[in-house]
Amino acid sequence: MAGPMKMRATLASGYTxxxxxxxxxxxTEQQTKGQPHFIQNLEVKVxxxxxxxxxISQAVSRNPVFSFRLKGGAKGDKIEVSWLDNKGDTNKTExxxx
Amino acid sequence: MRRALACAAVLMVAPALAQQKNQFADYQRMTAxxxxxxxxxxxxxxxxxxxxxxxxxxxxxxxxxxxPGILKGAYAALPRxxxxxxxxxxxxxxxxxxMMTLQGRSRExxxxxxxxxxxxxxxxxxxxxxxxGHSRGAKMAPGASHPKEKExxxxxxxxxxxxxxxxxxxxxxxxxxxxxxxxxxxxxxLSDPKFARPLIATWxxxxxSNSQFKTMQWxxxxxxxxxxxxxxxxxxxxxVALNMFLATTAxxxxxxxxxxxx
Numbered sequence: 224m225a226g227p228m229k230m231r232a233t234l235a236s237g238y239t240x241x242x243x244x245x246x247x248x249x250x251t252e253q254q255t256k257g258q259p260h261f262i263q264n265l266e267v268k269v270x271x272x273x274x275x276x277x278x279i280s281q282a283v284s285r286n287p288v289f290s291f292r293l294k295g296g297a298k299g300d301k302i303e304v305s306w307l308d309n310k311g312d313t314n315k316t317e318x319x320x321x
Numbered sequence: 322m323r324r325a326l327a328c329a330a331v332l333m334v335a336p337a338l339a340q341q342k343n344q345f346a347d348y349q350r351m352t353a354x355x356x357x358x359x360x361x362x363x364x365x366x367x368x369x370x371x372x373x374x375x376x377x378x379x380x381x382x383x384x385x386x387x388x389p390g391i392l393k394g395a396y397a398a399l400p401r402x403x404x405x406x407x408x409x410x411x412x413x414x415x416x417x418x419x420m421m422t423l424q425g426r427s428r429e430x431x432x433x434x435x436x437x438x439x440x441x442x443x444x445x446x447x448x449x450x451x452x453x454g455h456s457r458g459a460k461m462a463p464g465a466s467h468p469k470e471k472e473x474x475x476x477x478x479x480x481x482x483x484x485x486x487x488x489x490x491x492x493x494x495x496x497x498x499x500x501x502x503x504x505x506x507x508x509x510x511l512s513d514p515k516f517a518r519p520l521i522a523t524w525x526x527x528x529x530s531n532s533q534f535k536t537m538q539w540x541x542x543x544x545x546x547x548x549x550x551x552x553x554x555x556x557x558x559x560x561v562a563l564n565m566f567l568a569t570t571a572x573x574x575x576x577x578x579x580x581x582x583x
Contacts, residue, residue: 227363246360248440285439285532286357 225314232302232320239296239320241267243289243304251281261309267291268303296320348505348583356581358450358527361534365451368444374424383419385412385452386464392455397576400473400565401464409464409473411564413538414556416448435555436539439532446534449525449579456576461522463568470565473558477566480559481512490548492563505583514570521571523580530583537564 226246233240245262252259259281267275275291289304298320305315369380385395386403400411406418420431437443464470484491495501496511509516525536541560545553553560 227360227367229359229363244357244360246357246364286360288355288357 225312228304228314228316230302230304230316230318232296232300232318234296234298234320237295239269239293239300239302241289241291241293241302241304243316244286245289245306245314246286247306247308249281249283249285249287259309262287262306263309264307265289266305267293268301268305269293269296270301271303345502345505345507349581352529352583353581356527358454358534358579358581361447361450361527361579362454364442365447365449365454368447369451374420374426376423376425378423378425380416380419380423380448382423383416385415392452394456394459396453396456397459397461399463400470400561400568402467402469408558409467409469409561409565410556411537411561411568412449412452413445413536414561416445416452417556432555436536436542437533442533445536445538446525449536450527450534453525453576453579457578459576461518461568461571461574461576463565463572465569465572473562473565474569476559477562477564477569478512480563481566486548486550488549490550492544492548494548511567512570514572517567517570518574521567522574522576523578523582526578526580526582528582534579535582 228243228245230241230243232242247262248260249262250258250260261281262279262283265275265277265279266273267277274293300320301317302320303315303317305313307313372379382389384390384403384405385392386398386401387393387395396412399415400409402409403415403418410418417428417431420426421428434441434443435445437446465474481492484494491497493512495503495508498508499510499516501508509520511517511520524540525534527534538555538560541563542553542555545551
């Protein structure tokens with residue numbers, strides 16, 4: 224079961240700053256002797272429309288933090304961030320821009 | 322000529338020291354920006370509300386000093402004397418007390434895994450993060466009126482300066498002189514409020530190098546290991562007293578934790 228996620232999205236001078244925390248072991252090939260466990264895909268949606276699709280690797284730390292700056296946006300916009308790891312686990316969180 | 326050279330050398334050292342200090346501050350700021358402390362607070366909230374033990378009860382009615390279940394500002398007012406237990410307790414000691422009384426768990430079971438690691442975290446770590454998070458902005462004000470609280474402070478102070486073990490170390494051996502450091506960590510003079518305040522106000526904390534949340538009793542326990550002393554007992558009067566001494570020295574500081582460490 225995937226651990227908690229936490230996200231904040233704030234609007235400031237024409238930009239929406241998104242900061243998201245996720246719980247994940249992000250275990251590398253070397254640490255686990257061939258049983259790596261890491262987030263592979265990251266997706267950011269604004270009001271249901273995909274704005275970022277990211278592919279990340281084992282090189283990202285445990286319990287990663289990501290921040291994005293999106294152009295424009297309005298208070299109340301719905302931001303959704305989801306991830307998918309190499310074992311097929313997934314989790315997502317959403318918040319409204321404040 | 323020789324004097325001029327000596328002067329030049331002094332002038333060059335001063336900015337280098339200032340620069341080093343700035344590097345520490347930058348490093349602190351950068352690690353804090355990416356800190357996953359809030360995830361531990363969320364995990365702690367879940368544990369706080371989860372029914373456990375033979376009595377199948379949650380910790381929601383645990384009295385941390387402000388009344389049953391009241392979390393706001395509770396951590397900043399610890400350690401303090403608890404009438405129902407007849408002794409001074411710090412956060413972890415009180416949590417253990419609640420686990421034993423409210424949830425009916427045995428001491429052995431509840432202390433089976435006190436200090437976890439990233440792969441096997443401990444309940445105490447999540448719960449400490451959750452409780453301490455409710456004291457952000459509160460002034461540190463540990464108990465100071467009850468005779469047992471005064472006694473605890475005096476014992477803690479004595480322990481801080483007590484040299485023992487194969488290396489003849491005390492806490493003050495590392496934390497007793499200004500401008501000392503280990504790698505990227507300043508070693509604050511913890512018996513001086515000026516240096517204790519900013520530091521104690523950020524514990525318990527997430528440690529970047531272990532990817533793990535660390536509790537105050539872990540901090541003390543690990544200091545004792547580094548001093549080559551016998552392992553102190555968890556939640557013992559002496560560990561509470563040392564915590565009491567540190568918290569009292571930092572009294573009046575605004576709590577800014579749970580923090581992030583190297």
